[in-house]
Structure formats: C-alpha cells, structure tokens
Amino acid sequence: MTTTVDNADSSTDVASTLGSVIDEVIRPQATVVDREGAFPRSGVDALAAAGLLGLASSTEVGGGGHGLRVVAEVVERLAAECGSTAMVVLMHYAATAVIEAHGPREVRAAIATGDHLATLAFSEYGSRSHFWSPTGTARTTDDGTIRLDARKSWVTSAGEANSYVWSSLPVAPDAGPMTLWLVPADSPGLTVSGDFDGLGLRGNGSRPMTAEGLPVPSTAMMSADGAGLDTALGAVLPWFLVLNAAFCLGLADSAVAEAGQHLTATTLTHTGAALRDAPVTRRDLARLMIRTDALRAFLGDTVTALETGRDDAMLRVLQVKALAGETVADVTDGAMQLCGGSAFRRELGLERRFRDARAARVMAPTTDALLDFVGRVATGLPLFDVANR
Ligand SMILES: Cc1cc2nc3c(=O)[nH]c(=O)nc-3n(C[C@H](O)[C@H](O)[C@H](O)COP(=O)(O)OP(=O)(O)OC[C@H]3O[C@@H](n4cnc5c(N)ncnc54)[C@H](O)[C@@H]3O)c2cc1C
CATH class of the missing domain: 1.20.140.10 (Butyryl-CoA Dehydrogenase, subunit A, domain 3)
Incomplete structure (x- = not known):
C-alpha cells in the first residue's frame, strides 16, 4: 500500500493558494454555513476555481497529482475554519481516489479541472454503519439494463454533487459482497429523500438518497462485479x-x-x-x-x-x-x-x-x-x- 510522495515546492504553492481562498471565502462564511445549515457552495466553487478540487487527480488528466500528505494538509486547514466545507471536500477526495483508479476518463478530467464534485454513497438504512454489507440491489432487467434500488441513509453533498460512488449487492448473486458504481447526479430514479438537520457539520448536506429502478450501463461499474x-x-x-x-x-x-x-x-x-x-x-x-x-x-x-x-x-x-x-x-x-x-x-x-x-x-x-x-x-x-x- 503506497501513495504519491509530494514535493516541497508544489506543496508550498498549494498552501498559499488555499490561504487566499480561506481568507476571502471560507472563513467569512463559516458561521453562516453552521447557523443556517447551508451547503457551502461559494467555498466549494472557490476551491474548484483555484484548482484545489483537482489536487488528488493525476497530472495525466490535468490534475495536481498530489499524494495524501498535501491533500491531508488541505483538509486539516479547511477543518480549522469550516468543518462543513472540510467534510464536503474530504468526501470528494475519497471519491476521487476510486474514480482515478476505476472511473471513466472524462469524469477524471472534469474532477481535475474543478468542474465535477463527487462523493461516497455507501451507508444504507438496512446495514447502517456496516458499509461493508450493502443491502441495495443491482439487477439485470429483461431488456438487459442494470437497475439499482437502494435507500442510502447519509450522503454528504447529496443533491449538490455531480456523481456518487455507489455501493450495492453484486449483479451475479455469488460474485462477492459488493459492487461499486459511478452514478451520475442526473440519473432517472435518483432522489434526495430527506433533509439534514444535524448537531454539527450542519452545512455538509448529508441527506438520505433513494434509487428506484435507476438504470446504469455496465460501464458504470467500477472494478469487477462483486469486487467492490x-x-x-x-x-x-x-x-x-x-x-x-x-x-x-x-x-x-x-x-x-x-x-x-x-x-x-x-x-x-x-x-x-x-x-x-x-x-x-x-x-x-x-x-x-x-x-x-x-x-x-x-x-x-x-x-x-x-x-x-x-x-x-x-x-x-x-x-x-x-x-x-x-x-x-x-x-x-x-x-x-x-x-x-x-x-x-x-x-x-x-x-x-x-x-x-x-x-x-x-x-x-x-x-x-x-x-x-x-x-x-x-x-x-x-x-x-x-x-x-
Ligand atoms: C456528518 C456525517 C456525514 C456522513 N457522510 C456520509 C457519506 O457521505 N457517505 C456515506 O456513505 N455515509 C456517510 N455518513 C454515515 C456514516 O458513515 C455512518 O454510516 C453513520 O453515521 C452511522 O450511523 P447509524 O446511526 O446508522 O449507526 P449504527 O450502525 O446504528 O451504529 C450505532 C452505534 O453502534 C455502534 N455499532 C454498530 N455496530 C456495532 C458492532 N457490531 N460492534 C460494536 N459497535 C457497533 C456504532 O459504532 C455506533 O456508535 C455520514 C455520517 C455523518 C455523521
């Protein structure tokens, strides 16, 4: 298990760019985000415009090519100012890691340029915090389409992200415990099905989501069926x-x-x-x-x-x-x-x-x-x- 080793010069550039975004946008809005439970859209957009949402994307698709050290420093500094923004960005980077490894090139490139916010949709009402045991299904219908059905209990940036890294049971019953998909936000059958009114991280928009007969092409599968x-x-x-x-x-x-x-x-x-x-x-x-x-x-x-x-x-x-x-x-x-x-x-x-x-x-x-x-x-x-x- 290894990660990219960051070089000191590029991490100094990242720190300085981040400092400006924090001073100008993130710190001034932190109290309002918390008090109103508002998604920190202007902060996320400012991070995207500054190239910081593409930090973990590979240079081959136009991203920053940074490893965990630099990315962790970014999350740490954001958390010191606005926990909600930090959580949205954390989930985006975690989703980016799997999309980089198994996602389509056009989505990787969109993340790299800051045009695409991603997140993880793992937790479900059925298996709760046991994300390793999804209960949502992926079944092949008569016309050969794969359809997803699930009730996700918490999805950070729900309704705000452009795509969701989505877990389900496998299509083939004995293929393994879990299959991962990349579900676009505009998929038919995908809805945000509740509000988030939490004790903390009030702006991170961790709302429930439902998939009902959501059609996905087999190319939306990330790694093999059952290998999720x-x-x-x-x-x-x-x-x-x-x-x-x-x-x-x-x-x-x-x-x-x-x-x-x-x-x-x-x-x-x-x-x-x-x-x-x-x-x-x-x-x-x-x-x-x-x-x-x-x-x-x-x-x-x-x-x-x-x-x-x-x-x-x-x-x-x-x-x-x-x-x-x-x-x-x-x-x-x-x-x-x-x-x-x-x-x-x-x-x-x-x-x-x-x-x-x-x-x-x-x-x-x-x-x-x-x-x-x-x-x-x-x-x-x-x-x-x-x-x-
Ligand atoms: C702010 C926030 C953002 C989130 N964002 C996302 C997201 O983007 N994507 C996503 O997929 N999920 C997300 N989650 C969901 C999160 O990952 C957990 O699934 C969720 O918090 C679990 O809550 P629960 O009430 O279902 O826990 P439960 O599973 O009901 O657990 C309740 C308590 O029991 C304990 N417990 C459960 N099983 C056992 C066991 N076998 N042995 C010992 N103790 C046990 C747990 O540790 C916990 O303390 C988010 C949660 C929060 C709070």
Whole structure:
C-alpha cells in the first residue's frame, strides 16, 4: 500500500493558494454555513476555481497529482475554519481516489479541472454503519439494463454533487459482497429523500438518497462485479481514514489555539490576573495541546508508512481515525471546559468545533468498528468475520 510522495515546492504553492481562498471565502462564511445549515457552495466553487478540487487527480488528466500528505494538509486547514466545507471536500477526495483508479476518463478530467464534485454513497438504512454489507440491489432487467434500488441513509453533498460512488449487492448473486458504481447526479430514479438537520457539520448536506429502478450501463461499474469491497478497502479506505484524521486534527488544533488565546486575553478585573495565571488552566491547556500534537505525529507517521510502503501501513491507517476521532472529541470537550461560559456561547467559535467534532467517531468505519479491526489485525484474525459480516 503506497501513495504519491509530494514535493516541497508544489506543496508550498498549494498552501498559499488555499490561504487566499480561506481568507476571502471560507472563513467569512463559516458561521453562516453552521447557523443556517447551508451547503457551502461559494467555498466549494472557490476551491474548484483555484484548482484545489483537482489536487488528488493525476497530472495525466490535468490534475495536481498530489499524494495524501498535501491533500491531508488541505483538509486539516479547511477543518480549522469550516468543518462543513472540510467534510464536503474530504468526501470528494475519497471519491476521487476510486474514480482515478476505476472511473471513466472524462469524469477524471472534469474532477481535475474543478468542474465535477463527487462523493461516497455507501451507508444504507438496512446495514447502517456496516458499509461493508450493502443491502441495495443491482439487477439485470429483461431488456438487459442494470437497475439499482437502494435507500442510502447519509450522503454528504447529496443533491449538490455531480456523481456518487455507489455501493450495492453484486449483479451475479455469488460474485462477492459488493459492487461499486459511478452514478451520475442526473440519473432517472435518483432522489434526495430527506433533509439534514444535524448537531454539527450542519452545512455538509448529508441527506438520505433513494434509487428506484435507476438504470446504469455496465460501464458504470467500477472494478469487477462483486469486487467492490476490495476496491473500497484498497482504494477508498486509506484516503477516507487519513483525511478524516486530518479533519480531526484541524478541528482539535484550532480549538486549542482558540482556548490559548482566550486564557491569555481574558482577565479578572478584581485581581488583575489573566485566566492563564492559574496553574491549573495552563496544565489543562498543555494536556489538550499534547493530545493534539501526538495526533499530528501519528498522522505524519501514517502518511510516511503509506509513502514508503511500510509493512504496518494498513494497521496505521486503521488506527489513525480511531485515535483522531477520540482525540478531537476529548480535546474540543476540554477546550469548552477551559473557556467556561464564553465557550458555551457562540462568541468564541468553540461550541461549533465541539459539535462538528462529534461526527468523526460515528462516521463509518466508526471508532467501535476500527477498534475491532485493529484488534483483529493484532490477533491474526481476518478483518471481517465472513459468517457474520
Ligand atoms: C456528518 C456525517 C456525514 C456522513 N457522510 C456520509 C457519506 O457521505 N457517505 C456515506 O456513505 N455515509 C456517510 N455518513 C454515515 C456514516 O458513515 C455512518 O454510516 C453513520 O453515521 C452511522 O450511523 P447509524 O446511526 O446508522 O449507526 P449504527 O450502525 O446504528 O451504529 C450505532 C452505534 O453502534 C455502534 N455499532 C454498530 N455496530 C456495532 C458492532 N457490531 N460492534 C460494536 N459497535 C457497533 C456504532 O459504532 C455506533 O456508535 C455520514 C455520517 C455523518 C455523521
């Protein structure tokens, strides 16, 4: 398992371009996106126009050709400003990874130039967070067309994306556990079937979607019939898990910075002391900082393991989101406690980060599932119990 190794010059260019988009569009709209639960369309369009949605696409189709290190830095910085935008972009990059490997050239080229937003439609009402066991079907009809039927429970950017990487049962019953498809947004029979009114990431538009008799050509199949789980684990999972960890890191780091500024700038007029003058506040801030920096180091090591094809790369990938999801939940909770009532109100931006942070541990594979996977690797068991998948 390896990823492209990024060069330092091109990553500096990306950082500077991203900085401008954040300053001009993403940071100013973050509060409104959260308060109104609005999809961050202007931020996504600005990222597309700046060439940042094509970062993970290969240079052969006009993309940036970047590996996980640079792409993770982008997600981390976006998450520090607007969790909803970061999640939309994270899902787009995770979908891009599989489309790059198995999708049609015209879609790859459209992603590379920023004209196409993609996402993952895996989770279903039937199998819930167990994305490895789709219940939606793909059947061949009398006229030879393949028709998809499914009730997807959560699809980030639903109704906003141009295409959906879609999981189903295989067409041939014994072909394997899952088949992946690339479903265009304008497919007949595809509907967004509900709203998203979440605790956090309120603008990421993770709405339910339904496919009813949705026709797909056999060319829409990504990799072989029944081979979708291997593709999901090999091509999608490393990107999704590493980028999710970067998303958590961005949120945690910004919460620590916010807390540090608050402790420094806030004084008690009757004593003249700042909040930072109490040793206990410095100790608690230090603990949050160390947790966050430990996550940064672990994430860096995970990317290095992937870049160098280290034997423990897959293990690191499974571990990193479990670590990140729990770290960001604890760190944002601790930052709320440190900053007291000021954090409880919206004035600091901490409560938004606290709410956004709750998503990581329940996004599939959830922390529970990842801990089980890691335990299985540690004891020599297969990732999935085939009899009880
Ligand atoms: C903001 C957000 C965006 C999302 N975007 C997408 C998206 O773009 N595409 C997509 O496909 N999905 C997406 N999801 C869905 C996500 O990946 C999960 O499928 C979903 O959050 C699971 O919720 P649930 O209530 O169905 O969980 P359930 O499966 O009902 O699980 C409930 C709890 O039980 C635990 N649990 C379940 N089974 C076991 C077990 N066997 N052992 C131990 N514990 C277990 C889980 O860890 C979880 O904590 C998104 C979710 C969120 C929150």
